[in-house]
Amino acid sequence: MLRNFLLPIGILAGLFSVSLPANAYEYPTPTALELQILPPYCRDTPVISKQLGHEQARYGKHDAETQGYVEMYGDHFWNFHHYCFGYLHWNRAYMAKNSNQKNDLLNMAIKEFDVVLDGIEPIDPRYFLLPEMHTNKGRVYLLLKEEAAAIAEFKKAISLKADYAPAYIFLSDYYEDKNKKELALQTLEEGLTNKPDAKSLLRRYKRLGGRKVFVVTAPEETKSELKEKDTAETKETPIQVDDKPETQQNTASEPSKSGANKDNPYCRFCP
Numbered sequence: 001m002l003r004n005f006l007l008p009i010g011i012l013a014g015l016f017s018v019s020l021p022a023n024a025y026e027y028p029t030p031t032a033l034e035l036q037i038l039p040p041y042c043r044d045t046p047v048i049s050k051q052l053g054h055e056q057a058r059y060g061k062h063d064a065e066t067q068g069y070v071e072m073y074g075d076h077f078w079n080f081h082h083y084c085f086g087y088l089h090w091n092r093a094y095m096a097k098n099s100n101q102k103n104d105l106l107n108m109a110i111k112e113f114d115v116v117l118d119g120i121e122p123i124d125p126r127y128f129l130l131p132e133m134h135t136n137k138g139r140v141y142l143l144l145k146e147e148a149a150a151i152a153e154f155k156k157a158i159s160l161k162a163d164y165a166p167a168y169i170f171l172s173d174y175y176e177d178k179n180k181k182e183l184a185l186q187t188l189e190e191g192l193t194n195k196p197d198a199k200s201l202l203r204r205y206k207r208l209g210g211r212k213v214f215v216v217t218a219p220e221e222t223k224s225e226l227k228e229k230d231t232a233e234t235k236e237t238p239i240q241v242d243d244k245p246e247t248q249q250n251t252a253s254e255p256s257k258s259g260a261n262k263d264n265p266y267c268r269f270c271p
Contacts, residue, residue: 027051027081027085028088029051029052030051030088042080044062044063044065044066045078045080045081047081048081073129074127076124079116079119082115083116085108086111086112086113086116086140089108089109089112090106090109090140092105093106102143103144106143109140110137110144117130117137126160130161131164131166131167132157134153134154134157135154138150138151138167138171155171158171162194164195165191165198165201168187168188171187172184172185172188172191172201172204176204181208184204184208185210188201188204188205189210193214197216202214
């Protein structure tokens with residue numbers, strides 16, 4: 001599922017005014033509202049946790065919650081404040097006072113995304129969050145009207161994870177907005193081929209007139225497990241035959257255990 005940590009513009013309006021940090025290397029402190037819409041782990045990243053007064057250090061003291069994030073995301077987590085500040089600049093761009101400030105904020109978001117990407121990709125090129133990161137970078141490029149760069153980011157995300165639906169969604173939406181219906185359909189078909197259970201892709205595909213049917217199949221391992229289960233149940237479960245006429249309504253209550261065979265309480269006279 002796509003995780004969206006961007007505030008709707010209507011909610012953003014009037015809640016805070018955007019101001020760029022005086023120094024390009026001075027990180028802004030997120031407000032309480034901004035923290036609510038950033039990924040949950042952001043408050044425990046090194047820089048933001050220090051800003052909030054509960055510093056979490058990689059080689060020093062950090063609490064159990066932060067350790068849980070480290071176990072989930074690996075050592076890359078200690079660099080995630082860059083990703084979080086990228087989100088923060090991206091959110092603030094929606095409330096920029098003018099186009100220059102908006103573009104400055106968006107470019108700052110790209111730079112922060114690049115810092116974390118440059119730290120991950122050379123040593124862990126298949127890291128599981130890379131498709132999400134490249135997709136979000138592509139979304140920021142679209143806001144900057146750098147369309148070729150945006151397309152490249154979406155395609156990079158797809159190359160990393162062929163069944164990552166959000167990348168197909170934003171790429172196909174871009175093509176549709178540009179009245180490139182055939183490219184949008186091709187993108188959606190590719191996405192549905194790799195992830196046929198993606199309802200968001202199927203909905204867009206049908207809206208554009210797509211007619212192909214994409215069959216959702218169980219993974220091979222699941223099929224094998226189901227087959228083994230069915231085989232076991234067939235061997236262990238006896239077939240019960242009801243010799244009563246089909247028209248007769250069965251109103252019998254739970255049979256009495258009195259006098260019943262201990263192995264079959266439904267049979268009083270079985271050996």
